[in-house]
Amino acid sequence: MTDNALDAALDTPATSDARSAGRIAAEAQRRRTFAVISHPDAGKSTLTEALALHARVITEAGAIHGKAGRRSTVSDWMEMEKARGISITSTALQFPYRDCVINLLDTPGHADFSEDTYRVLTAVDCAVMLIDAAKGLEPQTLKLFQVCKHRGIPIITVINKWDRPGRHALELMDEIHERIGLRTTPLTWPVGIAGDFKGVMDRRKGHYVRFTRTAGGATAAPEEHIPAADATAAAGVDWETAVEESELLSADGSDFDRETFLSGESSPVLFTSAALNFGVNQLLDVLVELAPAPSGAVDVDGVRRATDAPFSAFVFKVQAGMDSAHRDRIAYARVVSGTFERGDVLTHAATGKPFVTKYAQSVFGQQRSTLDDAWPGDVIGLANAAALRPGDTLYREVPVHYPPIPSFSPEHFAVARGTDPSKHKQFRRGIEQLEQEGVVQVLRSDKRGDQAPVFAAVGPMQFEVASHRMATELSAPISLESLPYQVARIVDPEDADFVNRQVSAEVLTRTDGVMLVLFSTPWRLEGFQRDNPNIKLRSLVAAEG
Numbered sequence: 196m197t198d199n200a201l202d203a204a205l206d207t208p209a210t211s212d213a214r215s216a217g218r219i220a221a222e223a224q225r226r227r228t229f230a231v232i233s234h235p236d237a238g239k240s241t242l243t244e245a246l247a248l249h250a251r252v253i254t255e256a257g258a259i260h261g262k263a264g265r266r267s268t269v270s271d272w273m274e275m276e277k278a279r280g281i282s283i284t285s286t287a288l289q290f291p292y293r294d295c296v297i298n299l300l301d302t303p304g305h306a307d308f309s310e311d312t313y314r315v316l317t318a319v320d321c322a323v324m325l326i327d328a329a330k331g332l333e334p335q336t337l338k339l340f341q342v343c344k345h346r347g348i349p350i351i352t353v354i355n356k357w358d359r360p361g362r363h364a365l366e367l368m369d370e371i372h373e374r375i376g377l378r379t380t381p382l383t384w385p386v387g388i389a390g391d392f393k394g395v396m397d398r399r400k401g402h403y404v405r406f407t408r409t410a411g412g413a414t415a416a417p418e419e420h421i422p423a424a425d426a427t428a429a430a431g432v433d434w435e436t437a438v439e440e441s442e443l444l445s446a447d448g449s450d451f452d453r454e455t456f457l458s459g460e461s462s463p464v465l466f467t468s469a470a471l472n473f474g475v476n477q478l479l480d481v482l483v484e485l486a487p488a489p490s491g492a493v494d495v496d497g498v499r500r501a502t503d504a505p506f507s508a509f510v511f512k513v514q515a516g517m518d519s520a521h522r523d524r525i526a527y528a529r530v531v532s533g534t535f536e537r538g539d540v541l542t543h544a545a546t547g548k549p550f551v552t553k554y555a556q557s558v559f560g561q562q563r564s565t566l567d568d569a570w571p572g573d574v575i576g577l578a579n580a581a582a583l584r585p586g587d588t589l590y591r592e593v594p595v596h597y598p599p600i601p602s603f604s605p606e607h608f609a610v611a612r613g614t615d616p617s618k619h620k621q622f623r624r625g626i627e628q629l630e631q632e633g634v635v636q637v638l639r640s641d642k643r644g645d646q647a648p649v650f651a652a653v654g655p656m657q658f659e660v661a662s663h664r665m666a667t668e669l670s671a672p673i674s675l676e677s678l679p680y681q682v683a684r685i686v687d688p689e690d691a692d693f694v695n696r697q698v699s700a701e702v703l704t705r706t707d708g709v710m711l712v713l714f715s716t717p718w719r720l721e722g723f724q725r726d727n728p729n730i731k732l733r734s735l736v737a738a739e740g
Contacts, residue, residue, distance in 0.1 A: 216503040219534055219570065223502040224488045226572030228298040228529070229351075230315050232343070233325035234333035238355045242325060242469035242478075243288065243301045249415050249475045250297065252290040287527055287574045289557060295483045298574050310603045310633065310653050311512070314585055316342055317600055318511040318529035320572065321486040323478070324352045324462070328361030328389045331370050340375055343459075349487060350462045352379065353478060358468035361389030365440060368449070368464070380451040381464040383477055384441050387433045392468055394430070395477065396437045398444075399451070402426070403434060406473040416472040457487060489572035492531045495596045502571040505592040506533030506541070510583050511600065513632045524628070525556070526580035528589060531597070535569040544588035544596045554578035585633050604735035605636055605651035608678040608713060609658055611665075612647055618671045619646065625669035630706055635661050638703035638711060649678065649703055651711075680713035682720050684732035694730065697723060711735075 233239045288299045300319055302312040316322065322343050326332065343350055354367060368379045383395035386403060394405040403426035405419040426434040444450070455461040463481060467474030491501045492509075500507055508528040537555040542548070556576040557566040569575045577583065586600035613622035626648055630637040635658070636651040643649065652658055658675055666672040679699075686694050686702060691710050695702040699715035700723065712732065714720040724732065 215534075219503045219532075222534075222570035223490075223572060225295050226298060226489050226570065227295050227321070227482050227486045228300070228319050228489065228572040228574070229321040229323060229482065229486060230300040230302050230312075230319045231323045231325055232302060232312065232316075232336065232339040234327070234330070234335040237325045237327045237330075237333070237336070238469045239325050240301065242323075242353070242355065242467070242475070243299060245469045245472050245475045246297075246299060246479060247288060247290060248472060249479055250290045250292040287576070289574065292479050293483050296570075296573070297479075297482065298572060300574070312339060313342055313603070314511045314600050314633070316346060316348065317509075318527075318574065319348065320489055321482070322348050322350050323482075324350050325355050326352065326367070326371075328354050328356045328367070328466075329359060331362060331367055332374055337375065340377075347459060349457050349459060350377070351478070351481060351486070352377075352462045352464045353474075354464065354466045355469055357385055357389050357466050358392045358471050358473065359390055363388075364466070365443070368444075371462070377459075378449065378455065378461040379464045380449050380456070380461050381441075381444060381466075382451055382481060383465045383474065384437050384444070385466045386430050386437045391433075392466075392471075392473060393433060395466055395474060396426075396434070396441060397477075398441055403430060404477070405429060406471070408471055412468075412471040414472070415475075418476060451485075453485065456485065489531075491571070492597060495598050500532050500595055502532050504532040504595075505590070506535055506539070507531045507588065507590040507595045507597075508535070508575070509597040510577075510580075510585055510587040510589070512585055513580065513583060524578070524580055524632070526577040526583040526587075528575050528577060528583075530569050530571050530573045530575060532571055533591065535573075535575060537565070537567050539591060541589040541591050542594070543582060544590060544594065545584075546582070548582070550577075550582065550589060552577060581631075584631055602636060602735055603653045605653060605683055606681055607652045607655050607658070608638075608680045608683075609650050609652075609675040610643065610647050610678060611650050611661075611673045611675055614672045614674050621669060621671035622646070622665075622673070625665050625671045628669065629661050629664065634664070636705060638705055640701070640703045643703075650675065651683065678713070679715050682714050682717050683711045684714070684720065684734060686710050686712045686730075686732055690730050694723075694732075 231239050231242060288301065290297050300315045302315045324336065324340060326336065340350070352371065364385055368381070371377055371379050382398055384398055385392065385395055387393040394403055397404055401423045403421040403423065405421055407417045409416055421429050451463050452461060456463060463485065465474055465477050465481065467478065469475065489502055491499050493499050508530045510526045510528045512527040514525050514527065537552055539552050541550045541552060543550045554577070555566045556578055557564050566575055588595060588597045611626065613619060623645070626637060629635055638649040638651055639645065650658060650661060662673055662675060680701070688710055691702045694700060694712050699719045700712055702710055702712045704710050714723065
């Protein structure tokens with residue numbers, strides 16, 4: 196029997212399936228899918244850019260300091276982001292590094308967009324918690340840490356801006372441990388105080404990594420690896436101080452332990468200056484070596500779908516307006532299991548209808564290219580995805596339904612009205628699109644009518660984004676009138692009429708059919724509940740669970 200004939204004889208469905216499962220498992224092991232979380236202005240988008248620079252997928256960092264000739268980062272592509280210098284929407288960047296494929300999900304930094312960040316955190320296996328060396332733990336960082344803790348997401352801590360004056364490194368370690376109960380296990384330790392960043396000690400290998408500045412931090416900073424025996428001659432007393440402090444950390448039990456890292460009890464720490472591209476290579480290496488690979492996901496019935504099961508994915512974000520020349524809409528989906536091939540006909544779990552993936556794309560910030568295949572952990576962009584919503588499940592062959600993504604409880608409310616009566620159709624379509632993307636929640640009532648929907652948002656900047664997009668992308672400018680409400684609760688339909696007659700309260704219906712009662716103040720809500728104990732009002736699901 197020839198070799199080809201023997202191969203054919205041995206190529207049974209069982210062996211073919213085994214080879215396929217083996218390939219899927221191998222590809223999944225190569226993926227590292229993570230998000231960067233931080234307080235605004237901690238340097239998150241700059242770090243995202245620096246990671247792409249060091250992975251050699253861009254040749255020059257986009258952030259050039261100073262107003263003249265300022266560029267926006269690859270991940271900040273909306274006009275409002277460029278104008279304000281902050282991240283407003285989340286984006287996906289995929290690039291190779293060493294033998295791995297990095298899926299980096301950039302998130303909005305501003306607290307008003309917490310809901311968008313929460314959606315992203317449903318799609319990652321690890322998070323990088325970025326902390327400003329001078330400010331330490333800040334409110335938005337604390338909130339996002341709680342989200343990660345609730346979801347069991349391991350955290351790598353990065354102390355950024357070490358090139359600027361800041362707090363002592365040991366003081367920052369104590370703060371993290373005392374305030375959030377996370378044991379820090381530094382992998383690198385700064386050589387030089389904050390504001391005089393010369394390099395880092397690699398605590399696992401013992402050598403000195405010396406950095407050299409480049410003009411404006413626009414290109415990757417050169418690194419020189421110096422053996423410990425020669426480090427004192429190279430860095431003097433700064434190296435000796437770093438050695439002493441590293442020994443204190445070891446004596447305190449602050450050496451890296453993989454088991455406690457994956458369980459969320461400890462966090463490896465690195466020191467960087469993203470603006471100067473110092474310490475970025477070390478972060479990439481740590482992600483490859485220590486961050487967990489995809490391991491499937493649990494469905495609504497509590498059953499884990501393994502990575503080598505038939506294809507499945509869930510949509511965590513829907514975004515329009517990425518290309519002014521095309522009015523399409525991109526649904527970002529995280530691959531959970533199996534392999535994806537462009538052109539596959541999938542099933543939309545929410546409707547049972549087929550979804551054709553002819554226009555699958557790989558996304559790098561605003562740039563898009565045709566995507567032919569994807570594996571567990573990858574993020575795929577599905578164009579012309581009008582039927583998809585955040586939280587939707589897609590699958591092939593074996594049905595599965597992943598848990599929906601909960602909405603935050605809104606705290607700001609405003610009535611939206613079109614300012615051009617001739618554009619009522621554009622107004623209606625625009626409102627529907629913003630709602631489907633999750634830019635704002637949209638509430639309606641018979642009293643207000645379809646031409647005066649109520650926007651509900653976590654923060655007022657969401658209203659700015661909605662208003663800007665209605666005018667510039669959807670050609671339906673609007674005016675917004677603030678409403679005097681601060682808190683929302685879910686009310687059962689049989690109680691809605693009674694509650695709607697109360698002073699300083701109003702009942703409206705969300706598009707998904709959920710009825711919400713809005714109260715003017717938390718104290719008004721407390722008074723109503725005290726006076727009407729038989730009326731059950733439920734909180735909207737919060738990020739902290």
